[in-house]
Amino acid sequence: MTAEKITSADDSALARDLTEAMRGEVDFSARRRAEYSSDGSNYRCVPAGIVFPLDDADAEAAVAVCRRHDVPITTRGGGTSIAGNAVGDGVILELSRHMNRILSIDAEARTAVVQAGVIPDVLNAAVAEYGLRFGPDPSTHARCTIGGMIGNDACGSHSVRWGRTSDNVVDLDVLCYDGTRMRTSAPPEPIREALRGLAGRHRAELRTELGRFSRQVSGYGLHHLLNENGFDVGRALVGSEGTCVVVLTATVKLVELPKQQRLVIAGFTDSIAAADAVPTILQHNPLTCEGMDDRILDVLRSRRKNAVPDETLPRGSAWLLIDVEGDDSAASALTDAIADSAGLEGISTVNDPAIRRAVFKIREDGSGLATRALDGTMSWPGWEDAAVPPAKLGSYLRDFDALVKEYGLTGVVYGHFGEGCLHVRLDFDFASHEGIGKFEEFMERAADLVAGHGGANSGEHGDGRARSAVLSRMYSPGMLQAFAEFKRIWDPGGKLNPGIIVDPAGVADDLRHSPDNQWRSLPVSLAFHEDRGDIGKAVHRCIGVGKCRTLSGGVMCPSYRATLDEKDSTRGRARVLQEMILGETITEGWQSEEVGEALDLCLSCKGCSSDCPVGVDMASYKSEYLHQRYHGKVRPLSHYSMGWLPLTARLASKTPRLANAVMGSGLSSLIKRTGGIDPARELPAFAPGTFLRWYSVRGRKKHGKPVLLWADTFTNFFSPYVGAAAVEVLEDAGFSVHVLDKPYCCGLTWVSTGQLDDARRELRRALGAAAPLVESGIPMVVLEPSCAALFRSDGVELLPGREAETVAGGTYTLAEFLREHAPDWQIPDVVGKAALQVHCHQHAVIGGACDAAVLSETGSTTTVLDAGCCGLAGNFGFEDGHFETSRKVAETGILPALEKLPDSVVVADGFSCRTQLDQLAGIHAVHLAEYLRAGLDYEI
Numbered sequence: 043m044t045a046e047k048i049t050s051a052d053d054s055a056l057a058r059d060l061t062e063a064m065r066g067e068v069d070f071s072a073r074r075r076a077e078y079s080s081d082g083s084n085y086r087c088v089p090a091g092i093v094f095p096l097d098d099a100d101a102e103a104a105v106a107v108c109r110r111h112d113v114p115i116t117t118r119g120g121g122t123s124i125a126g127n128a129v130g131d132g133v134i135l136e137l138s139r140h141m142n143r144i145l146s147i148d149a150e151a152r153t154a155v156v157q158a159g160v161i162p163d164v165l166n167a168a169v170a171e172y173g174l175r176f177g178p179d180p181s182t183h184a185r186c187t188i189g190g191m192i193g194n195d196a197c198g199s200h201s202v203r204w205g206r207t208s209d210n211v212v213d214l215d216v217l218c219y220d221g222t223r224m225r226t227s228a229p230p231e232p233i234r235e236a237l238r239g240l241a242g243r244h245r246a247e248l249r250t251e252l253g254r255f256s257r258q259v260s261g262y263g264l265h266h267l268l269n270e271n272g273f274d275v276g277r278a279l280v281g282s283e284g285t286c287v288v289v290l291t292a293t294v295k296l297v298e299l300p301k302q303q304r305l306v307i308a309g310f311t312d313s314i315a316a317a318d319a320v321p322t323i324l325q326h327n328p329l330t331c332e333g334m335d336d337r338i339l340d341v342l343r344s345r346r347k348n349a350v351p352d353e354t355l356p357r358g359s360a361w362l363l364i365d366v367e368g369d370d371s372a373a374s375a376l377t378d379a380i381a382d383s384a385g386l387e388g389i390s391t392v393n394d395p396a397i398r399r400a401v402f403k404i405r406e407d408g409s410g411l412a413t414r415a416l417d418g419t420m421s422w423p424g425w426e427d428a429a430v431p432p433a434k435l436g437s438y439l440r441d442f443d444a445l446v447k448e449y450g451l452t453g454v455v456y457g458h459f460g461e462g463c464l465h466v467r468l469d470f471d472f473a474s475h476e477g478i479g480k481f482e483e484f485m486e487r488a489a490d491l492v493a494g495h496g497g498a499n500s501g502e503h504g505d506g507r508a509r510s511a512v513l514s515r516m517y518s519p520g521m522l523q524a525f526a527e528f529k530r531i532w533d534p535g536g537k538l539n540p541g542i543i544v545d546p547a548g549v550a551d552d553l554r555h556s557p558d559n560q561w562r563s564l565p566v567s568l569a570f571h572e573d574r575g576d577i578g579k580a581v582h583r584c585i586g587v588g589k590c591r592t593l594s595g596g597v598m599c600p601s602y603r604a605t606l607d608e609k610d611s612t613r614g615r616a617r618v619l620q621e622m623i624l625g626e627t628i629t630e631g632w633q634s635e636e637v638g639e640a641l642d643l644c645l646s647c648k649g650c651s652s653d654c655p656v657g658v659d660m661a662s663y664k665s666e667y668l669h670q671r672y673h674g675k676v677r678p679l680s681h682y683s684m685g686w687l688p689l690t691a692r693l694a695s696k697t698p699r700l701a702n703a704v705m706g707s708g709l710s711s712l713i714k715r716t717g718g719i720d721p722a723r724e725l726p727a728f729a730p731g732t733f734l735r736w737y738s739v740r741g742r743k744k745h746g747k748p749v750l751l752w753a754d755t756f757t758n759f760f761s762p763y764v765g766a767a768a769v770e771v772l773e774d775a776g777f778s779v780h781v782l783d784k785p786y787c788c789g790l791t792w793v794s795t796g797q798l799d800d801a802r803r804e805l806r807r808a809l810g811a812a813a814p815l816v817e818s819g820i821p822m823v824v825l826e827p828s829c830a831a832l833f834r835s836d837g838v839e840l841l842p843g844r845e846a847e848t849v850a851g852g853t854y855t856l857a858e859f860l861r862e863h864a865p866d867w868q869i870p871d872v873v874g875k876a877a878l879q880v881h882c883h884q885h886a887v888i889g890g891a892c893d894a895a896v897l898s899e900t901g902s903t904t905t906v907l908d909a910g911c912c913g914l915a916g917n918f919g920f921e922d923g924h925f926e927t928s929r930k931v932a933e934t935g936i937l938p939a940l941e942k943l944p945d946s947v948v949v950a951d952g953f954s955c956r957t958q959l960d961q962l963a964g965i966h967a968v969h970l971a972e973y974l975r976a977g978l979d980y981e982i
Contacts (some may be wrong), residue, residue: 053070053090053091055111056070056090056091056107056108056111056113056133057070057091059107059110059111060091060093060104060107060108060133063103063104063106063107064093064095064096064100064103064104064107065096065100066093066094066095066096066100066104066140067093067094068091068092068093068094069091069092069093069094070090070091070092071636072627072628072629072636073609073618073628073636073639073640074091074092074609075088075089075090075091075092075627076088076617076618076620076621076627076628076636077092077608077609077614077617077618077640078092078118078121078129078134078136078608078617079129079617079620079621079627080129080554080586080617080620081118081121081122081123081124081126081127081128081129081586082121082122082123082124082423082585082586082587082588083123083124083125083126083127083129083423083506083507083508083586084126084422084423084424084472084508084553084554084555085126085129085506085507085508085551085552085553085554086129086552086553086554087129087130087131087552088131088621088626088627089116089129089130089131089132089133089134090113090131090132090133091133091134092133092134092136093133093134093135093136094136094139094140095135095137095140095141096140096141097140097141098141098215098217098290098291101135101137101141101217101288101290102217102221102223104133104135105135105217105219105221105288106221108132108133108219108537109219109220109221109537112535112537113132113133113537114130114131114132114133114537114538114539114540115130115132115133115134115135115219115288115537115538115539116128116129116130116132116133116134116135116284116538116539117134117135117137117158117189117193117284117288117289117538117539118134118135118136118137118138118190119137119138119158119159119186119187119188119189119190119193120138120161120182120185120186120187120190120588120591121138121586121588121608121613122182122185122186122190122586122587122588123190123194123503123504123506124423124426124427124503124506124508125194125423125427125500125503125504125505125506125507125508125509126506126507126508126552127193127194127283127284127503127504127506127507127539127542128190128284129507129552130539130540130541132537135288136608137157137158137159137187137189138159138161138187139159139606139607140159141157141158141159141290142157142159142160142161142164142187143156143157143160144156144157144160144164144165144168145157145291147168147169147172149169149172149174149296152174152295152296152297152298153212153293153294153295153296154168154169154176154293154294154296155291155292155293155294156188156291156292156294157189157290157291158187158188158189158192158289158290158291158292159187159188159189160187160188160189161183161184161185161186161187161188161593162176162178162179162180162183162184162186162187162188162191163183163184163593164593165188166183169296170299172296173298173299174296174297174298174299175296175297175299176188176210176294176295176296176297177200177201177203177204177205177209177210177295177296177297178191178196178197178198178200178201178204178205178206178207178210179198179199179200180196180197180198180502181198181199181405181406181407181408182587182588182589183198184589184592184593184594184595185588185589185591185592185593186588188207188292188294189289189292191207192207192211192214192279192280192281192289192292193281193282193283193284193289193504194207194259194281194283194502194503194504195207195208195259195263195280195281195502195504196502196503197257197259197458197461197463197501197502198458198502199330199332199365199402199405199458200329200330200365201256201257201458201461201502202256202324202328202329202330202331202458202460202461203327203328203329203330204297205256206256206257206259206280206502207280207281208263208266208277208280208281209295210294210295210297211276211277211280211292211293211294211295212227212276212293212294212295213225213226213227213276213292213293214226214276214279214280214287214289214291214292214293215289215290215291215292216279216287216288216289216290217287217288217290218286218287218288218532218533219532219533219535219537219538223290226275226276226279227275227276229275233275233531233532234275236531237267237273237275237278237528237531238267238273240264240267240524240527240528240531241264241267241268241269241273243524243527244264244520244521244523244524244527245268246520247518247520247521247524248264248265248267248268248524249265249268251517251518251521252264252265252521253265253271254431254496255429255430255431255432255462255496255497255498256461256462257429257458257461257462257463257498257501257502258429258497258498258501259281259427259429259498259500259501259502259503259504260498260499260500260505260509260513260516260517261505261513261516261517261521261525261543262278262281262282262524262525262528262529262543263277263278263279263280263281264278264524264525264528266278278528279532281504282532282543283504283505283506283539283542283543284538284539284542285529285533285538285539285540285542285543285544286528286529286531286532286533286538287532287533287538288538300329300367301367302367302368302369303329303365303366303367303368304365304366304368304369304370304372304373304391304392304393305363305364305365305391305392305398305401306364306365306366306373306376306377306389306390306391306392307354307355307356307361307362307363307364307389307390307391307392307401308356308358308361308362308364308377308380308383308386308388308389309355309356309357309358309359309360309361309386309387309388309389310358310359310360310361310362310383310385310386310387311358311359311360311385311387312335312359312360312385313333313335313360313439313455314385314436314439314440314443315360315383315384315385315386316333316360316361316362316385316459317333317435317436317439317459318383318384318385318435318436319362319380319383319384319385319386320362320432320433320435320436320459320460320462321432321433322379322380322383323362323364323376323379323380323460324432324460325379326366326372326375326376326379327367328364328365328366328376328460329365329366329367330363330364330365330460331362331363331364331458331459331460331461332362332363332364332402332405332456332457332458332459332460333360333361333362333363333455333456333457333458333459334360334361334363334404334405334408334456335359335360335361335454335455335456336358336359336360337412337415337454338404338407338408338411338412338454338456339355339404340416341411341412341414341415341416342404342407342411344416349404350404351397351400351401354390354392354397354400354401355390355401356387356388356389356390357387357388358387358388362459363401363402363405364376364460370391370393373391377389377391405456407589407655408454408456408457408465410585410587410589410654410655410656411454411655411656412453412454412456412465412466412467413467413585413655413656414583414656414657415452415469418572418573418574418579419452419469420469420582421452421453421454421467421468421469421470422467422468422469422470422472422585423467423508423585424468424470424481424485424508424509424549425466425468425484425485425488425508425509426465426466426467426503426508427463427464427465427499427500427501427502427503427509428442428463428464428488428492428497428498428499428500428501429458429461429462429463429464429492429497429498429500429501429502430462430492430495430496430497430498431462431495431496431497432459432460432461432462433462434462434495434496434497435459435462435464437495438462438464438491438492438495438497439455439464441491441495442464442488442491445484445487445488445491446468449480449484451468451469451470451484452468452469453466453467453468453469454466454467458501458502461501462497462501463501463502464501468484470484472553472555472556472557473555473557474557475557477557478550478553478556478557481549481550482548482549482550485509485511485512485549486512486515489509489512489515489516490515492516493515493516498516499512499513499515499516504542505542505543505546506542507541507542507546507547507549507551507552508549509549510541510542510543510544510546510547511546511547511548511549512549513525513543513546525543525544526544526545529543529544554620555582559624560624560625561578561623561624562578562622562623562624562625562631563576563578564577564578564622564623564631564632564670565632565670566666566670567666567669567670567798567799568662568665568666568798568839568840569838569839569840569842570662570839571838571839571842572657577619577623577663577666578623580659580662580663581616581619581620581623581658581663582620582623583616583654583656583657583658584612584613584616584617584620584654584656584658585656586613586617587613587655587656588611588613589653589654589655590602590611590612590613590650590653590654591608591611591613593934594908594909594910594935595908595910596649596653596885596908596910597647597649597652597653597882597885597886597910597911598612598647598649598650598653598654599611599612599649599650600645600647600649600910600911600913600915600931600935601643601644601645601927601931602614603910603931603934603935604643604913604927604930604931604934605643605927605930609639609640609643610643610644612650612654612658612660614640615640615641615644615660615663616658616660618636618637618640619637619640619663619667622634622636622637632667632670632671633671637667637671638667638671641660641663641664641667641668642923643924643927644660644661644664645882645911645913645915645918645919645928645931646660646661646664646665646794646915646916646918647661647882647883647886647911647915648661648831648882648883648885648886648887649882649885649886649910649911650886651886651887652885652886652887653886661794662836662839664796665793665794665795665796665798666796666798667796668681668795668796668797669796669797669798669799671796672796673799677795677797678718678921679716679717679718679922680717680718680719680795680917680920680921680922681718681795681796681797682717682718683716683717683718683719684717684718684719684791684794684795684916684917684920684921685791685792685794685795685797685800685917686791686792687755687791687917688755688785688787688791688804691728691755691758691759691760692759692785694728694759695728695732695759698728698729698730698731699730701728702727702728705725705727706725706727710725713725714922718921718922719920719921719922720919720920720921720922720923720924720925721922722925722926723919723920723925723928723961724961726760726957727760728759728760729759729760729761729762729763731762732758732759732762732785733753733757733758733762733764733765733766734753734758734781734783734784734785735762736762736765736766737753737765737766737769737781740769742778742779742780742781743773743778743779744778745778746773746776746777746778747776747777747778747863748777748778748780748820749772749777749778749779749780749820749821749822749823749859749863750780750781750782750812750815750816750820750821750822750823751765751768751769751772751779751780751781751822751823751825752781752782752786752788752812752822752823752824752825752829752833752853753765753781753782753785753786754787754788754824754825754826754829755785755787755790755791755826755829756826756829756953757825757826757953758785759785760953761953761956761969763972764825764969764971764972765825765971767969767971767972767974767975768823768825768856768969768971770975770978771856771860771971771974771975771978772823772856772859774867774870774978775860775864775867776864776867777863777864780815780820782811782812786804786807786808786811786812787804787807787808788804788805788808788829788832788833788837789801789802789803789804789805789808789832789837789840790828790829790832790916791916791917792804793832793836793840794916794917794918795917798840801840802840802841805832805837805840805841805846806841809837809841809845809846809849810845812849813845813848813849816848816849816851816852816853817848817852820852821852821853821854821859821863822849822852822853822854823854823855823856823859824853824854824855825855825856825951825969825971826951826952826953827855827880827881827883827884827888827951827952828881828883828884828916828952828954830853830854830855830883830884830887830888831881831883831884831886831887831888832883833849833850833853834850834853834887834888835850835887837849837850838850855884855888855892855893855951856951856970856971857892857893857895857896857970858888858892860892860896861892861895861896869896869899869900869974869977870900870974870976870977870978871900871901871977872900872901872902872973872974872976872977873901873902874902874903874946874947875902875903875904875905875943875945875946875947876897876900876902876903876904876905876946876947876948876949876973877904877905877907877939877940877943877946877947877948877949878890878893878894878897878904878905878906878907878949878950879907879909879912879936879948879949879950879952879955879959879967880893880906880907880951881950881951881952881954881955882911882912882915882952883952884951884952890906893949893951893970894906896970896974897949897970897973900973900974900977905943905946907936907939907940908939909935909936909938909939909940910931910934910935910936911931911935911936912931912932912936912950912952912954912955912958912959913927913928913929913930913931913932913935913936913958914928914932914954914955914957914958915928915954916954919954919958928958929962932958932962932963936959937962937963940959940963940965947967947968947973948965948966948967948968949967949968949969949970949973950967950968950969951969951970955967956968956969
């Protein structure tokens with residue numbers, strides 16, 4: 043291994059020694075340090091370096107080297123900590139990348155042994171065949187790690203039935219900073235005696251101040267050391283936030299999956315009314331009792347069309363999502379019990395598992411959706427995890443609401459109402475010293491308030507940097523002394539995650555958005571309307587929830603799924619861009635090599651713009667970066683070959699057979715090399731004739747309502763048969779199809795390669811031709827989804843103005859157009875099975891609901907694939923050095939999904955999707971237009 047770019051002489055020696063001692067990666071580069079400078083919290087600590095141990099022995103070696111250098115260690119899993127538990131200025135011990143194996147499953151004993159980096163969803167998938175699961179399920183269950191859950195004593199929506207992580211841990215294999223390794227079920231005698239002495243000295247505090255209610259997570263769980271609680275050392279360490287030991291492996295309990303369950307959704311006038319109903323609900327022993335309000339739904343509606351199942355939600359402005367175990371009778375018993383609750387506006391029961399997942403997905407995205415209001419105002423964690431006994435939830439929420447109003451703040455309340463745990467993000471002013479002072483004062487007032495209601499500062503996120511400093515408002519001096527003694531038993535030098543719980547940092551220390559930080563104002567070419575033209579605001583949408591690290595579902599983030607490297611996640615890239623704006627770690631602005639490294643494997647799929655709860659749009663940031671980095675300079679070769687593809691295609695269309703012969707000859711390698719194209723990638727053939735040529739010969743039917751069919755580059759020069767099929771379908775639906783008299787391009791390929799001035803030129807020409815027709819009332823159908831998405835979204839950012847807005851409002855995919863403008867058309871029967879792959883740009887900007895509906899109306903049994911990006915992503919998969927990543931993306935998602943559907947016709951409107959499937963798997967995919975025409979007179 044070779045350590046990268048060392049930052050100082052001391053760090054150079056540390057990095058050298060770590061590299062010599064470890065087999066895993068050691069990275070002290072500026073880019074890597076930027077990636078790990080924040081977690082999901084308000085805090086920023088740039089680490090000295092990051093290490094990625096391969097196994098337990100590697101982790102021991104890393105700790106030994108850090109001990110010799112007297113360097114602090116912060117253990118990190120998924121980095122989803124909202125309280126600032128996973129950042130530090132020493133060495134980050136990153137366990138999620140390699141130490142993520144399930145070591146054993148004992149279905150009979152209902153236990154599993156896992157490494158600290160295992161993701162809960164991965165464990166649950168492995169034990170599902172036994173009818174089991176790991177009970178705790180925080181909203182980040184698809185990307186957090188069990189080690190991190192142990193650190194925070196995480197809970198999740200099902201804790202009302204299955205308890206916290208500390209209730210589900212049997213044994214831990216841990217490592218101390220001094221090198222001592224042990225199982226917590228059999229600690230060394232000196233540690234055992236020290237812990238017994240602590241419990242004896244502080245018996246009164248442990249009995250009266252700890253373990254008072256189910257969500258009391260703040261501080262250390264020292265009550266587990268009492269004899270009456272079984273002197274359970276492992277459970278006492280759960281929730282210690284990496285301040286005492288490094289957890290290597292864990293033996294965890296598994297619980298039985300419910301045989302049947304129903305989701306009851308109760309709508310209330312507000313969250314306070316919902317909270318008042320909780321005690322009655324708990325009498326029915328629900329599996330979950332989650333709360334959310336309408337402001338979360340408003341944000342989601344603005345971002346993703348059809349994302350909110352409004353037909354499922356009953357009337358109300360706040361809702362409780364209550365899972366009950368059993369059949370309809372169990373749901374009926376609950377609905378009868380709460381029918382007379384004050385403020386209840388409606389109740390519905392959900393039996394369909396798919397709808398249930400869609401509803402819970404909204405709740406699980408709450409931390410991101412609550413971060414950015416419709417007007418762009420950002421809200422922050424800090425006081426986002428307080429908990430009170432459930433019977434006191436209503437009264438606490440009333441008083442908390444009054445406190446928030448007193449400080450002139452606004453926030454969205456959601457969370458685990460069934461256990462009295464409230465999550466809220468508040469619009470603190472971190473931009474001024476006055477605002478920081480009010481933040482510190484509010485935190486103290488809020489801590490006093492929750493203590494007055496018998497509650498805790500933290501209900502599952504831990505105290506971290508956010509709330510450790512206000513533990514003194516909740517606990518007695520004797521209790522705080524017990525915490526300090528506990529810390530010293532395990533880590534007397536204070537080198538494990540310092541500043542947390544004991545000797546805490548201030549709540550306003552190390553804030554990322556401190557007014558003392560001097561953020562650069564960098565020039566931009568794109569409008570960034572929603573961020574008021576400020577690239578700094580744009581990249582700071584990312585607050586670190588880490589949804590981009592999920593391994594399945596949605597589109598975001600394909601490159602991370604292929605490499606499992608934080609560098610290749612949306613969050614990792616955003617952190618590097620944020621540090622570029624600050625200019626301390628990444629120092630060269632738009633010319634920074636580190637930014638190029640972070641963005642290199644970004645597919646520009648735009649999946650993050652819709653899948654990320656705060657709408658990070660990394661594709662736009664990459665286009666802006668490439669524009670600024672290479673403006674007026676020689677560009678990478680692929681920018682010329684792929685960026686200028688529309689012009690090359692026009693030239694090749696003059697003699698397509700000759701062009702194809704040359705590309706298929708011995709000159710192919712030279713063409714790829716000089717064009718910056720990966721040697722493993724096959725060059726697509728030009729069609730023998732263009733769509734426009736076919737149309738000019740065939741002519742237009744003059745009867746019917748006019749529609750403009752946009753002849754995009756890919757349809758016109760590579761797949762004119764798609765355009766021909768679309769013409770016949772539209773005519774059969776009663777329309778007269780118009781096309782422009784010569785090739786135009788929306789500028790897509792120039793946008794994706796960051797040639798924004800050239801993209802504007804092309805888009806201006808396109809708008810000049812199309813806008814008059816659209817403005818006259820003629821809708822425009824765009825067959826290539828990426829082009830449709832550009833007209834609908836990026837075009838307005840690239841060339842703001844009336845023409846772009848007019849065309850954006852009049853652009854449709856074929857399916858959208860048929861659904862809206864031909865509702866009475868008899869869709870032709872195409873009996874069979876269809877698998878729909880929605881292009882990533884369409885997924886992000888438009889959605890695929892209309893395509894799925896049209897396919898279903900053909901009589902086909904339709905499966906909508908939820909397998910992510912195909913991996914080609916326009917120019918990305920052609921560029922030199924990208925083929926392997928492109929292939930891996932396909933192999934982690936779409937190809938395995940299609941293997942399970944061998945009898946289905948794949949419907950993929952995206953040219954890149956069809957090309958990728960053909961080249962990697964020999965799968966002939968068709969455009970929706972072709973599929974529909976099959977019902978007229980054409981065999982697929």
